[in-house]
Amino acid sequence: xIYADNAATTKMSKDAIETMVSVMNETFGNPSSLYEVGQRAxxxxxxxxxxxxxxxxxxxxxxxxxxxxxxxDNQAIIxxxxxxxxxxxxxxxxxxxEHHAVLHTLKKLEKEGYEVTLLPVHEDxxxxxxxxxxxxxxxxxxxxxxYANNEIGTIxxxxxxxxxxxxxxxxxxxxxVQAIGHIPVNVVADQIDMLSSSAHKYHGPKGVGxxxxxxxxxxxxxxxxxxxxxxxxxxxxxxPGIAAMATAVKEAVASIDKNAKNLIQKRDRLxxxxxxxxxxxxxxxxxxxxxSNVNFCFExxxxxxxxxxxxxxGICASSGSACTSGSLDPxxxxxxxxxxHDVAHGSLxxxxxxxxxxxxxxxxxxxxxxxxxxxxxxxxxxxxxxxxKKQFIL
Amino acid sequence: xxxxxxxxxxxxxxxxxxxxxEDADGVGEVxxxxxxxxxxxxxxxxxxxxxxxxxETFGCGSAIASSSMATxxxxxxxxSEAMKLTNKAVAEALDGLPDYKMHCSVLxxxxxxxxxxxxxxxxxxx
Numbered sequence: 001x002i003y004a005d006n007a008a009t010t011k012m013s014k015d016a017i018e019t020m021v022s023v024m025n026e027t028f029g030n031p032s033s034l035y036e037v038g039q040r041a042x043x044x045x046x047x048x049x050x051x052x053x054x055x056x057x058x059x060x061x062x063x064x065x066x067x068x069x070x071x072x073d074n075q076a077i078i079x080x081x082x083x084x085x086x087x088x089x090x091x092x093x094x095x096x097x098e099h100h101a102v103l104h105t106l107k108k109l110e111k112e113g114y115e116v117t118l119l120p121v122h123e124d125x126x127x128x129x130x131x132x133x134x135x136x137x138x139x140x141x142x143x144x145x146x147y148a149n150n151e152i153g154t155i156x157x158x159x160x161x162x163x164x165x166x167x168x169x170x171x172x173x174x175x176x177v178q179a180i181g182h183i184p185v186n187v188v189a190d191q192i193d194m195l196s197s198s199a200h201k202y203h204g205p206k207g208v209g210x211x212x213x214x215x216x217x218x219x220x221x222x223x224x225x226x227x228x229x230x231x232x233x234x235x236x237x238x239x240p241g242i243a244a245m246a247t248a249v250k251e252a253v254a255s256i257d258k259n260a261k262n263l264i265q266k267r268d269r270l271x272x273x274x275x276x277x278x279x280x281x282x283x284x285x286x287x288x289x290x291x292s293n294v295n296f297c298f299e300x301x302x303x304x305x306x307x308x309x310x311x312x313x314g315i316c317a318s319s320g321s322a323c324t325s326g327s328l329d330p331x332x333x334x335x336x337x338x339x340x341h342d343v344a345h346g347s348l349x350x351x352x353x354x355x356x357x358x359x360x361x362x363x364x365x366x367x368x369x370x371x372x373x374x375x376x377x378x379x380x381x382x383x384x385x386x387x388x389k390k391q392f393i394l
Numbered sequence: 395x396x397x398x399x400x401x402x403x404x405x406x407x408x409x410x411x412x413x414x415x416e417d418a419d420g421v422g423e424v425x426x427x428x429x430x431x432x433x434x435x436x437x438x439x440x441x442x443x444x445x446x447x448x449x450e451t452f453g454c455g456s457a458i459a460s461s462s463m464a465t466x467x468x469x470x471x472x473x474s475e476a477m478k479l480t481n482k483a484v485a486e487a488l489d490g491l492p493d494y495k496m497h498c499s500v501l502x503x504x505x506x507x508x509x510x511x512x513x514x515x516x517x518x519x520x
Binding site for chain 2: 300301302303304305308309312321322323328330341342345378379380381382383
Protein backbone atom coordinates (compact mmCIF):
# COMPACT_ATOMS: atom_id res chain seq x y z
CA UNK A 1 0.00 0.00 0.00
CA ILE A 2 1.18 3.53 -0.76
CA TYR A 3 -0.26 5.95 1.74
CA ALA A 4 -0.42 9.27 -0.10
CA ASP A 5 -2.94 11.08 2.08
CA ASN A 6 -0.65 12.59 4.69
CA ALA A 7 -2.50 15.90 4.56
CA ALA A 8 -5.54 14.04 5.93
CA THR A 9 -3.58 12.38 8.68
CA THR A 10 -0.19 10.76 9.26
CA LYS A 11 0.93 7.52 10.79
CA MET A 12 2.26 8.01 14.31
CA SER A 13 6.02 7.87 14.65
CA LYS A 14 7.54 5.03 16.69
CA ASP A 15 8.96 7.47 19.21
CA ALA A 16 5.61 9.25 19.63
CA ILE A 17 3.88 5.92 20.27
CA GLU A 18 6.59 4.96 22.76
CA THR A 19 6.21 8.25 24.61
CA MET A 20 2.45 7.85 24.70
CA VAL A 21 2.55 4.29 26.04
CA SER A 22 5.20 5.10 28.58
CA VAL A 23 3.23 8.08 29.91
CA MET A 24 0.07 5.99 30.08
CA ASN A 25 1.91 3.30 32.03
CA GLU A 26 4.23 5.30 34.23
CA THR A 27 2.75 8.76 34.59
CA PHE A 28 -0.99 8.20 34.75
CA GLY A 29 -1.59 10.71 37.53
CA ASN A 30 -3.68 13.86 37.28
CA PRO A 31 -1.33 16.82 36.85
CA SER A 32 -3.52 18.77 39.29
CA SER A 33 -2.87 16.27 42.13
CA LEU A 34 -0.25 17.01 44.75
CA TYR A 35 1.15 13.49 45.28
CA GLU A 36 4.15 12.22 43.40
CA VAL A 37 2.53 10.45 40.42
CA GLY A 38 0.41 13.54 39.83
CA GLN A 39 3.37 15.87 40.06
CA ARG A 40 5.34 13.71 37.67
CA ALA A 41 2.49 14.02 35.18
CA UNK A 42 2.66 17.79 35.71
CA UNK A 43 6.37 17.67 34.89
CA UNK A 44 5.68 15.72 31.70
CA UNK A 45 3.06 18.30 30.75
CA UNK A 46 5.34 21.27 31.34
CA UNK A 47 8.26 19.67 29.54
CA UNK A 48 5.92 19.11 26.56
CA UNK A 49 4.92 22.77 26.71
CA UNK A 50 8.59 23.79 26.55
CA UNK A 51 9.28 21.47 23.62
CA UNK A 52 6.24 22.63 21.66
CA UNK A 53 7.06 26.29 22.32
CA UNK A 54 10.64 25.79 21.20
CA UNK A 55 9.49 24.18 17.96
CA UNK A 56 7.83 27.44 16.86
CA UNK A 57 10.06 29.98 18.61
CA UNK A 58 7.53 30.78 21.33
CA UNK A 59 7.63 30.91 25.14
CA UNK A 60 6.13 27.99 27.12
CA UNK A 61 3.52 30.22 28.79
CA UNK A 62 2.25 31.16 25.32
CA UNK A 63 1.09 27.58 24.59
CA UNK A 64 -2.39 26.23 25.41
CA UNK A 65 -3.06 22.57 24.74
CA UNK A 66 -6.30 21.82 22.91
CA UNK A 67 -8.15 18.88 21.40
CA UNK A 68 -6.73 19.70 17.98
CA UNK A 69 -6.54 22.26 15.20
CA UNK A 70 -10.25 22.98 14.98
CA UNK A 71 -10.56 23.88 18.65
CA UNK A 72 -7.46 26.07 18.42
CA ASP A 73 -8.88 27.86 15.35
CA ASN A 74 -12.21 28.42 17.10
CA GLN A 75 -10.61 29.75 20.27
CA ALA A 76 -8.21 32.07 18.43
CA ILE A 77 -10.90 33.59 16.24
CA ILE A 78 -13.45 33.99 19.03
CA UNK A 79 -10.71 35.59 21.12
CA UNK A 80 -9.82 38.05 18.35
CA UNK A 81 -13.48 38.89 17.89
CA UNK A 82 -14.22 39.43 21.59
CA UNK A 83 -11.11 41.56 22.13
CA UNK A 84 -12.10 43.62 19.11
CA UNK A 85 -15.64 44.13 20.37
CA UNK A 86 -14.27 45.60 23.61
CA UNK A 87 -12.81 48.42 21.49
CA UNK A 88 -15.84 48.64 19.21
CA UNK A 89 -14.00 46.87 16.38
CA UNK A 90 -16.01 44.17 14.67
CA UNK A 91 -14.40 43.62 11.28
CA UNK A 92 -12.42 40.46 10.48
CA UNK A 93 -10.34 39.66 7.40
CA UNK A 94 -9.75 36.14 6.17
CA UNK A 95 -9.44 34.33 2.85
CA UNK A 96 -11.88 32.42 0.68
CA UNK A 97 -10.07 29.10 0.96
CA GLU A 98 -9.57 28.69 4.70
CA HIS A 99 -10.35 25.46 6.49
CA HIS A 100 -13.99 25.09 7.56
CA ALA A 101 -12.91 25.38 11.22
CA VAL A 102 -12.13 28.99 10.35
CA LEU A 103 -14.88 29.71 7.80
CA HIS A 104 -17.69 28.27 9.92
CA THR A 105 -16.51 30.15 13.01
CA LEU A 106 -16.54 33.36 10.96
CA LYS A 107 -20.07 32.56 9.74
CA LYS A 108 -21.17 32.27 13.35
CA LEU A 109 -19.63 35.64 14.16
CA GLU A 110 -21.33 37.23 11.15
CA LYS A 111 -24.67 36.17 12.62
CA GLU A 112 -23.64 37.96 15.82
CA GLY A 113 -23.09 41.20 13.90
CA TYR A 114 -19.42 40.99 12.94
CA GLU A 115 -18.41 41.91 9.41
CA VAL A 116 -16.13 39.52 7.54
CA THR A 117 -14.06 40.26 4.43
CA LEU A 118 -12.81 37.18 2.59
CA LEU A 119 -9.81 38.07 0.45
CA PRO A 120 -9.76 36.51 -3.00
CA VAL A 121 -7.26 33.74 -3.60
CA HIS A 122 -5.55 34.08 -6.94
CA GLU A 123 -5.12 31.33 -9.53
CA ASP A 124 -1.72 30.45 -8.04
CA UNK A 125 -3.40 29.65 -4.73
CA UNK A 126 -1.98 32.72 -2.97
CA UNK A 127 -3.43 35.87 -1.51
CA UNK A 128 -1.84 39.23 -2.24
CA UNK A 129 -0.44 41.17 0.74
CA UNK A 130 -1.34 44.48 -0.89
CA UNK A 131 -4.96 43.37 -1.15
CA UNK A 132 -4.86 42.49 2.54
CA UNK A 133 -3.45 45.90 3.42
CA UNK A 134 -6.12 47.61 1.33
CA UNK A 135 -8.84 45.65 3.14
CA UNK A 136 -7.75 46.70 6.63
CA UNK A 137 -10.12 49.27 8.13
CA UNK A 138 -10.28 51.35 11.30
CA UNK A 139 -12.53 48.73 12.84
CA UNK A 140 -10.56 45.63 11.77
CA UNK A 141 -9.83 43.54 14.84
CA UNK A 142 -8.44 40.31 13.40
CA UNK A 143 -6.76 38.87 10.34
CA UNK A 144 -6.84 35.08 10.03
CA UNK A 145 -4.98 33.56 7.08
CA UNK A 146 -3.79 29.97 6.90
CA TYR A 147 -0.08 29.26 6.70
CA ALA A 148 -0.39 26.53 4.06
CA ASN A 149 -3.52 25.29 2.38
CA ASN A 150 -4.71 21.80 3.25
CA GLU A 151 -5.87 20.89 -0.25
CA ILE A 152 -3.49 22.50 -2.70
CA GLY A 153 -0.56 23.03 -0.32
CA THR A 154 0.21 26.62 -1.28
CA ILE A 155 2.25 28.55 1.29
CA UNK A 156 1.01 32.07 1.95
CA UNK A 157 3.36 35.08 2.29
CA UNK A 158 3.00 34.84 6.07
CA UNK A 159 5.92 37.09 7.00
CA UNK A 160 4.58 39.93 4.86
CA UNK A 161 1.10 39.42 6.27
CA UNK A 162 2.53 39.49 9.81
CA UNK A 163 4.36 42.72 9.07
CA UNK A 164 1.26 44.41 7.67
CA UNK A 165 -0.86 43.35 10.64
CA UNK A 166 1.73 44.54 13.16
CA UNK A 167 2.01 47.86 11.32
CA UNK A 168 -1.74 48.39 11.53
CA UNK A 169 -1.96 46.94 15.06
CA UNK A 170 -4.38 44.24 14.05
CA UNK A 171 -4.21 40.78 15.65
CA UNK A 172 -2.93 38.12 13.28
CA UNK A 173 -3.95 34.46 13.62
CA UNK A 174 -2.74 31.72 11.32
CA UNK A 175 -4.04 28.18 10.96
CA UNK A 176 -0.67 26.43 10.66
CA VAL A 177 -2.06 22.89 10.84
CA GLN A 178 -0.46 21.87 7.52
CA ALA A 179 2.75 23.81 8.04
CA ILE A 180 4.12 22.86 11.46
CA GLY A 181 6.69 20.09 11.19
CA HIS A 182 6.84 20.42 7.39
CA ILE A 183 8.27 23.90 6.79
CA PRO A 184 10.08 26.22 9.22
CA VAL A 185 7.69 28.33 11.30
CA ASN A 186 8.81 30.98 13.77
CA VAL A 187 6.16 33.07 15.45
CA VAL A 188 8.57 35.87 16.31
CA ALA A 189 10.13 36.24 12.87
CA ASP A 190 6.73 35.86 11.20
CA GLN A 191 5.10 38.31 13.67
CA ILE A 192 2.27 35.91 14.41
CA ASP A 193 -0.04 36.68 17.34
CA MET A 194 -1.97 33.40 17.41
CA LEU A 195 -1.33 30.07 15.72
CA SER A 196 -3.16 26.73 15.57
CA SER A 197 -1.57 23.32 15.24
CA SER A 198 -2.69 19.70 15.25
CA ALA A 199 -0.48 16.77 16.30
CA HIS A 200 -1.75 14.13 13.88
CA LYS A 201 -0.48 16.08 10.87
CA TYR A 202 3.13 15.49 11.94
CA HIS A 203 3.08 11.88 13.12
CA GLY A 204 1.60 12.64 16.52
CA PRO A 205 -1.70 11.31 17.90
CA LYS A 206 -5.19 12.42 16.91
CA GLY A 207 -7.33 14.48 19.26
CA VAL A 208 -4.57 16.78 20.46
CA GLY A 209 -3.19 20.09 19.28
CA UNK A 210 -2.17 23.47 20.59
CA UNK A 211 -2.89 27.14 20.36
CA UNK A 212 -0.08 29.67 20.57
CA UNK A 213 -1.19 33.06 21.81
CA UNK A 214 1.37 35.82 22.18
CA UNK A 215 1.96 37.01 25.72
CA UNK A 216 -0.58 39.66 26.66
CA UNK A 217 -3.48 38.28 24.59
CA UNK A 218 -6.38 37.45 26.91
CA UNK A 219 -7.88 34.27 25.51
CA UNK A 220 -11.63 33.72 25.55
CA UNK A 221 -12.57 30.34 27.02
CA UNK A 222 -14.52 27.88 24.91
CA UNK A 223 -14.69 25.29 27.68
CA UNK A 224 -15.47 26.32 31.25
CA UNK A 225 -14.52 24.26 34.28
CA UNK A 226 -11.32 23.72 36.22
CA UNK A 227 -8.23 25.90 36.24
CA UNK A 228 -6.16 23.84 33.79
CA UNK A 229 -4.12 25.64 31.15
CA UNK A 230 -4.00 28.76 33.30
CA UNK A 231 -7.78 28.83 33.38
CA UNK A 232 -8.05 29.17 29.61
CA UNK A 233 -8.99 25.62 28.71
CA UNK A 234 -10.73 23.51 31.32
CA UNK A 235 -10.63 19.73 31.51
CA UNK A 236 -8.02 17.28 32.76
CA UNK A 237 -5.12 17.43 30.36
CA UNK A 238 -4.60 14.68 27.77
CA UNK A 239 -1.13 14.05 29.19
CA PRO A 240 -0.18 11.01 27.05
CA GLY A 241 -1.38 12.71 23.88
CA ILE A 242 0.33 16.00 24.72
CA ALA A 243 3.62 14.25 25.55
CA ALA A 244 3.45 12.28 22.30
CA MET A 245 2.71 15.50 20.39
CA ALA A 246 5.84 17.06 21.89
CA THR A 247 7.93 14.07 20.84
CA ALA A 248 6.46 14.20 17.34
CA VAL A 249 6.89 17.93 16.84
CA LYS A 250 10.52 17.84 18.02
CA GLU A 251 11.25 14.97 15.67
CA ALA A 252 9.45 16.60 12.72
CA VAL A 253 10.99 20.04 13.16
CA ALA A 254 14.50 18.60 13.52
CA SER A 255 14.04 16.72 10.23
CA ILE A 256 12.46 19.52 8.16
CA ASP A 257 15.54 20.25 6.03
CA LYS A 258 16.36 16.62 5.34
CA ASN A 259 12.74 15.64 4.63
CA ALA A 260 11.93 18.69 2.53
CA LYS A 261 14.90 18.15 0.26
CA ASN A 262 13.88 14.58 -0.46
CA LEU A 263 10.15 15.33 -0.67
CA ILE A 264 10.55 18.24 -3.08
CA GLN A 265 12.45 15.99 -5.46
CA LYS A 266 9.73 13.32 -5.23
CA ARG A 267 6.95 15.88 -5.49
CA ASP A 268 8.40 17.45 -8.61
CA ARG A 269 8.97 14.04 -10.18
CA LEU A 270 5.31 13.22 -9.54
CA UNK A 271 4.13 16.58 -10.88
CA UNK A 272 6.21 16.17 -14.05
CA UNK A 273 4.80 12.67 -14.58
CA UNK A 274 1.17 13.66 -14.07
CA UNK A 275 1.56 16.70 -16.34
CA UNK A 276 2.02 14.27 -19.20
CA UNK A 277 -1.68 13.41 -18.91
CA UNK A 278 -3.40 15.51 -21.57
CA UNK A 279 -5.87 18.15 -20.40
CA UNK A 280 -4.72 18.14 -16.82
CA UNK A 281 -3.47 20.97 -14.61
CA UNK A 282 -1.57 21.36 -11.37
CA UNK A 283 -3.56 23.28 -8.77
CA UNK A 284 -1.62 26.00 -6.99
CA UNK A 285 1.82 27.47 -7.51
CA UNK A 286 4.46 24.90 -8.49
CA UNK A 287 7.11 25.99 -5.99
CA UNK A 288 5.36 27.99 -3.24
CA UNK A 289 3.79 24.78 -1.99
CA UNK A 290 4.32 22.20 0.73
CA UNK A 291 7.08 19.71 -0.10
CA SER A 292 4.60 16.83 0.13
CA ASN A 293 1.63 18.25 -1.78
CA VAL A 294 0.55 17.39 -5.32
CA ASN A 295 -2.93 18.39 -6.47
CA PHE A 296 -4.23 18.02 -10.02
CA CYS A 297 -7.42 18.43 -11.99
CA PHE A 298 -8.14 16.04 -14.85
CA GLU A 299 -10.77 17.09 -17.32
CA UNK A 300 -13.61 14.72 -18.19
CA UNK A 301 -13.53 12.49 -15.12
CA UNK A 302 -14.91 12.55 -11.61
CA UNK A 303 -12.73 12.31 -8.51
CA UNK A 304 -14.47 9.68 -6.41
CA UNK A 305 -14.32 6.99 -9.06
CA UNK A 306 -10.66 7.91 -9.54
CA UNK A 307 -10.02 7.40 -5.82
CA UNK A 308 -11.83 4.05 -5.70
CA UNK A 309 -9.82 2.68 -8.61
CA UNK A 310 -6.57 3.99 -7.13
CA UNK A 311 -7.54 2.27 -3.88
CA UNK A 312 -7.85 -0.96 -5.87
CA UNK A 313 -4.26 -0.38 -6.96
CA GLY A 314 -3.18 0.14 -3.36
CA ILE A 315 -2.92 3.94 -3.45
CA CYS A 316 -4.61 6.02 -0.74
CA ALA A 317 -5.41 9.52 -2.01
CA SER A 318 -8.12 12.16 -1.76
CA SER A 319 -10.19 14.42 -3.98
CA GLY A 320 -12.11 17.67 -3.83
CA SER A 321 -15.02 16.22 -5.79
CA ALA A 322 -18.52 16.79 -4.44
CA CYS A 323 -19.11 13.06 -4.24
CA THR A 324 -16.38 12.64 -1.66
CA SER A 325 -17.75 15.39 0.54
CA GLY A 326 -21.41 14.39 0.54
CA SER A 327 -22.43 17.82 -0.74
CA LEU A 328 -23.36 18.99 -4.21
CA ASP A 329 -20.49 21.42 -4.60
CA PRO A 330 -16.89 20.49 -5.19
CA UNK A 331 -14.12 21.82 -2.94
CA UNK A 332 -14.43 25.50 -1.99
CA UNK A 333 -10.64 25.70 -2.30
CA UNK A 334 -10.63 24.74 -5.98
CA UNK A 335 -13.56 27.07 -6.69
CA UNK A 336 -11.69 29.86 -4.87
CA UNK A 337 -8.68 29.57 -7.20
CA UNK A 338 -11.00 29.78 -10.19
CA UNK A 339 -11.49 26.18 -11.21
CA UNK A 340 -15.00 25.75 -12.61
CA HIS A 341 -17.29 23.04 -11.22
CA ASP A 342 -16.85 20.67 -14.19
CA VAL A 343 -13.10 20.56 -13.68
CA ALA A 344 -13.05 20.78 -9.87
CA HIS A 345 -14.99 17.48 -9.68
CA GLY A 346 -12.02 15.77 -11.33
CA SER A 347 -9.38 16.64 -8.74
CA LEU A 348 -6.81 14.45 -7.05
CA UNK A 349 -4.62 15.22 -4.04
CA UNK A 350 -1.57 13.09 -3.35
CA UNK A 351 0.19 14.12 -0.14
CA UNK A 352 3.41 12.19 0.16
CA UNK A 353 4.98 10.59 3.21
CA UNK A 354 8.62 11.27 4.05
CA UNK A 355 9.64 7.70 3.22
CA UNK A 356 8.21 7.70 -0.33
CA UNK A 357 10.56 6.22 -2.95
CA UNK A 358 11.15 7.00 -6.63
CA UNK A 359 9.67 3.60 -7.49
CA UNK A 360 6.50 4.45 -5.60
CA UNK A 361 6.27 7.81 -7.34
CA UNK A 362 6.62 6.11 -10.72
CA UNK A 363 3.99 3.56 -9.76
CA UNK A 364 1.60 6.38 -8.79
CA UNK A 365 2.21 8.15 -12.11
CA UNK A 366 1.55 4.95 -14.04
CA UNK A 367 -1.56 4.12 -12.02
CA UNK A 368 -3.11 7.59 -12.28
CA UNK A 369 -2.47 7.63 -16.02
CA UNK A 370 -4.17 4.24 -16.44
CA UNK A 371 -7.18 5.13 -14.32
CA UNK A 372 -7.72 8.56 -15.90
CA UNK A 373 -7.51 7.03 -19.37
CA UNK A 374 -9.92 4.25 -18.41
CA UNK A 375 -12.51 6.60 -16.88
CA UNK A 376 -12.28 8.91 -19.87
CA UNK A 377 -12.94 5.95 -22.19
CA UNK A 378 -16.59 5.93 -21.14
CA UNK A 379 -17.11 9.52 -20.03
CA UNK A 380 -19.76 11.30 -22.12
CA UNK A 381 -18.08 14.64 -21.32
CA UNK A 382 -14.75 13.40 -22.65
CA UNK A 383 -16.47 12.14 -25.81
CA UNK A 384 -17.99 15.59 -26.40
CA UNK A 385 -14.66 17.30 -25.72
CA UNK A 386 -12.75 15.07 -28.11
CA UNK A 387 -15.48 15.41 -30.74
CA UNK A 388 -15.20 19.18 -30.49
CA LYS A 389 -18.81 19.57 -29.27
CA LYS A 390 -17.43 21.18 -26.11
CA GLN A 391 -14.39 23.34 -25.51
CA PHE A 392 -11.57 21.98 -23.40
CA ILE A 393 -11.04 24.05 -20.27
CA LEU A 394 -7.64 22.62 -19.34
CA UNK B 395 -17.67 -1.07 7.02
CA UNK B 396 -17.01 -0.30 3.39
CA UNK B 397 -18.54 2.74 1.75
CA UNK B 398 -20.37 0.63 -0.83
CA UNK B 399 -21.85 -2.87 -0.98
CA UNK B 400 -20.00 -5.68 -2.77
CA UNK B 401 -22.57 -5.45 -5.58
CA UNK B 402 -21.92 -1.75 -6.11
CA UNK B 403 -18.18 -2.35 -6.17
CA UNK B 404 -18.60 -5.25 -8.60
CA UNK B 405 -20.64 -3.14 -11.03
CA UNK B 406 -18.26 -0.22 -10.56
CA UNK B 407 -15.12 -2.30 -11.17
CA UNK B 408 -16.63 -4.36 -14.00
CA UNK B 409 -19.36 -2.22 -15.47
CA UNK B 410 -21.69 -4.10 -17.83
CA UNK B 411 -22.77 -2.65 -21.17
CA UNK B 412 -20.25 0.16 -21.33
CA UNK B 413 -19.97 1.97 -24.64
CA UNK B 414 -21.88 3.51 -27.50
CA UNK B 415 -24.45 2.23 -30.01
CA GLU B 416 -23.80 4.17 -33.20
CA ASP B 417 -27.18 3.41 -34.82
CA ALA B 418 -29.20 3.61 -31.60
CA ASP B 419 -33.00 3.86 -31.78
CA GLY B 420 -33.11 6.00 -28.67
CA VAL B 421 -30.52 8.10 -26.82
CA GLY B 422 -30.94 9.86 -23.49
CA GLU B 423 -28.58 12.05 -21.54
CA VAL B 424 -29.29 13.40 -18.04
CA UNK B 425 -27.42 15.22 -15.30
CA UNK B 426 -24.86 17.97 -15.67
CA UNK B 427 -21.16 18.40 -15.18
CA UNK B 428 -21.70 21.12 -12.59
CA UNK B 429 -23.17 18.59 -10.17
CA UNK B 430 -20.62 16.00 -11.10
CA UNK B 431 -22.82 13.35 -12.75
CA UNK B 432 -23.76 12.79 -16.39
CA UNK B 433 -25.30 9.60 -17.74
CA UNK B 434 -25.89 8.79 -21.37
CA UNK B 435 -27.90 5.74 -22.47
CA UNK B 436 -28.12 4.21 -25.96
CA UNK B 437 -30.93 1.76 -26.85
CA UNK B 438 -31.31 -0.67 -29.74
CA UNK B 439 -34.94 -1.70 -29.98
CA UNK B 440 -36.56 -4.33 -32.18
CA UNK B 441 -40.25 -5.27 -32.08
CA UNK B 442 -40.68 -3.18 -28.93
CA UNK B 443 -38.02 -5.19 -27.14
CA UNK B 444 -34.70 -3.75 -25.91
CA UNK B 445 -32.18 -5.82 -27.86
CA UNK B 446 -29.12 -3.91 -26.74
CA UNK B 447 -28.24 -1.11 -24.35
CA UNK B 448 -25.00 0.75 -23.73
CA UNK B 449 -24.05 3.56 -21.40
CA GLU B 450 -21.44 6.22 -20.80
CA THR B 451 -21.14 7.85 -17.40
CA PHE B 452 -19.15 10.70 -15.91
CA GLY B 453 -19.55 10.38 -12.18
CA CYS B 454 -18.74 8.71 -8.91
CA GLY B 455 -18.60 5.00 -8.14
CA SER B 456 -22.28 4.69 -7.38
CA ALA B 457 -23.23 6.59 -10.55
CA ILE B 458 -21.23 4.14 -12.66
CA ALA B 459 -22.61 1.14 -10.75
CA SER B 460 -26.19 2.44 -11.01
CA SER B 461 -25.84 2.90 -14.78
CA SER B 462 -24.43 -0.58 -15.14
CA MET B 463 -27.15 -2.21 -13.05
CA ALA B 464 -29.94 -0.27 -14.76
CA THR B 465 -28.77 -1.43 -18.19
CA UNK B 466 -28.68 -5.03 -16.98
CA UNK B 467 -32.21 -4.72 -15.65
CA UNK B 468 -33.75 -3.53 -18.92
CA UNK B 469 -31.73 -5.54 -21.42
CA UNK B 470 -34.02 -7.99 -23.24
CA UNK B 471 -37.11 -6.44 -21.63
CA UNK B 472 -40.10 -5.10 -23.57
CA UNK B 473 -40.19 -1.30 -23.77
CA SER B 474 -43.37 -1.28 -21.69
CA GLU B 475 -41.56 -3.09 -18.84
CA ALA B 476 -38.45 -0.92 -19.07
CA MET B 477 -40.64 2.17 -18.63
CA LYS B 478 -41.58 0.83 -15.19
CA LEU B 479 -37.99 0.75 -13.93
CA THR B 480 -37.67 2.71 -10.68
CA ASN B 481 -34.63 4.10 -8.95
CA LYS B 482 -35.61 2.11 -5.87
CA ALA B 483 -35.40 -1.12 -7.85
CA VAL B 484 -31.94 -0.16 -9.12
CA ALA B 485 -30.73 0.68 -5.61
CA GLU B 486 -32.18 -2.54 -4.20
CA ALA B 487 -30.57 -4.61 -6.92
CA LEU B 488 -27.26 -3.07 -5.84
CA ASP B 489 -27.94 -4.13 -2.23
CA GLY B 490 -28.54 -0.51 -1.32
CA LEU B 491 -26.76 2.82 -1.71
CA PRO B 492 -25.73 5.31 0.98
CA ASP B 493 -28.52 7.88 1.52
CA TYR B 494 -26.59 10.74 -0.05
CA LYS B 495 -25.93 8.60 -3.13
CA MET B 496 -29.57 7.71 -3.83
CA HIS B 497 -29.68 10.48 -6.46
CA CYS B 498 -27.33 8.33 -8.57
CA SER B 499 -30.05 5.69 -8.90
CA VAL B 500 -32.56 8.44 -9.70
CA LEU B 501 -30.27 9.57 -12.48
CA UNK B 502 -30.09 6.02 -13.86
CA UNK B 503 -33.90 5.78 -13.95
CA UNK B 504 -34.13 9.18 -15.62
CA UNK B 505 -31.47 8.29 -18.20
CA UNK B 506 -33.33 5.13 -19.22
CA UNK B 507 -36.63 6.99 -19.40
CA UNK B 508 -35.09 9.80 -21.40
CA UNK B 509 -33.71 7.29 -23.94
CA UNK B 510 -37.10 5.54 -24.14
CA UNK B 511 -38.86 8.86 -24.69
CA UNK B 512 -36.39 9.66 -27.46
CA UNK B 513 -37.27 6.29 -29.03
CA UNK B 514 -41.01 7.02 -28.85
CA UNK B 515 -40.48 10.46 -30.34
CA UNK B 516 -38.46 9.09 -33.24
CA UNK B 517 -41.14 6.43 -33.83
CA UNK B 518 -43.85 9.06 -34.10
CA UNK B 519 -41.75 11.13 -36.49
CA UNK B 520 -41.33 8.15 -38.80
